[in-house]
Amino acid sequence: MYAVNDAEGSDSEVDSLFDEPQIAMRTAPPIPGLFIPPIRLPLELANDIVQQCMSLYFDGRDINQIMLFGRIASGHGEGMGSGLPTFLITLLHCLAEMLRDHLPEKVHEMLFPPKDAPPRARQAILNLYHPGEGISPHVDLLKRFDDGIIGAGPLDMNHWDxxxxxxxxxxxSEDARYDWTHGIDGKQKDFVSGGVDGQGEPEWIERGTRLSITFRWLLPGADIVGGPDP
Known part of the structure; x- marks a missing residue:
């Protein structure tokens, strides 16, 4: 993944939240609002999510992206993901607990609102990447999506890699959401800093198939699928 800083909004060549340095980092770069906590989804949960996504949406189909929508009536109750499939609701509950001690309180509350918060619409987008595939640098639509984006991968400066x-x-969130583009270079392998702490000798890592799940809040009125951006 790479990111480029586009805070000035100019038409000149931008720097990305993850423009590509020579060696990919294993730790989060110093970008305000970007959090990559030292946690991993439980293996059993990750395997179940992959199985569900593949069997329900991708196996036998020539597609690589699915968009799902739900309306959230309660941040931590049964309404965590009303309208979303059960396995994604389970994932949201797991993320709420796992992230509690790793995010500022206001960021956690933005992602997982309290029970008395007004209803909101949430999108879940599933992306399947095969080796050599990626996505162009972008900022998620400013007129459609609110602050606070969660990305999970259950399967495998001005510019950072x-x-x-x-x-x-x-x-x-904040600068990382609004002022930096993010994307994935389409390549077969990555040159990555070595060791768990990133301090060892760099190494080439071959890519496998990657499944990512992204949760985003929709702005009021933006949950009208197929309509123009508000």
Whole structure:
């Protein structure tokens, strides 16, 4: 993954939240609002999510992206993901607990509102990447999506290159959400800093198939699918 700083909004070549340095980092770069906590989705949960996503949406189909929508009536109650499939509701509950001690309180509350918060619409987007595939640098639509984006991968400066390990969790808020583009280079392998702490000799890591799940809040009125951006 890479990111480029586009805070000035100019038409000149931008720097990305993850533009590509020579060696991909294993730790979060110093970008305000970017959080990559030292947690991993439980292996059993990750395996179940992969199985559910593949069997329900991808196996036997020539598609690589699915968009799902739910309306959230309660941040931590049964309404965590009303309208979303059960396995994604389970994932949201797990993320709420896992991230509690790793995010500022206001960021956690933005992602997982309290029970008395007004109803909101949430999107879950599932992306399947095969080796050599990626996504162009972008900022999630400013007129459609609110602050607070959660990315989970259950299967495997002005410009930063970041290596996200299997079952990693990433949160974009504030500057990281609005002022930096993010994307994935389409290549077969990555040159990554070595060791768990990133201090060892760099190594080449071959890519496998990657499944990512992203949760985003929709702005009021933006949950009208197929309509123009508000």
């Amino acid at each position: 970041l290596y996200l390990e299997e079952r990693s969790v990433l949160v974009l």
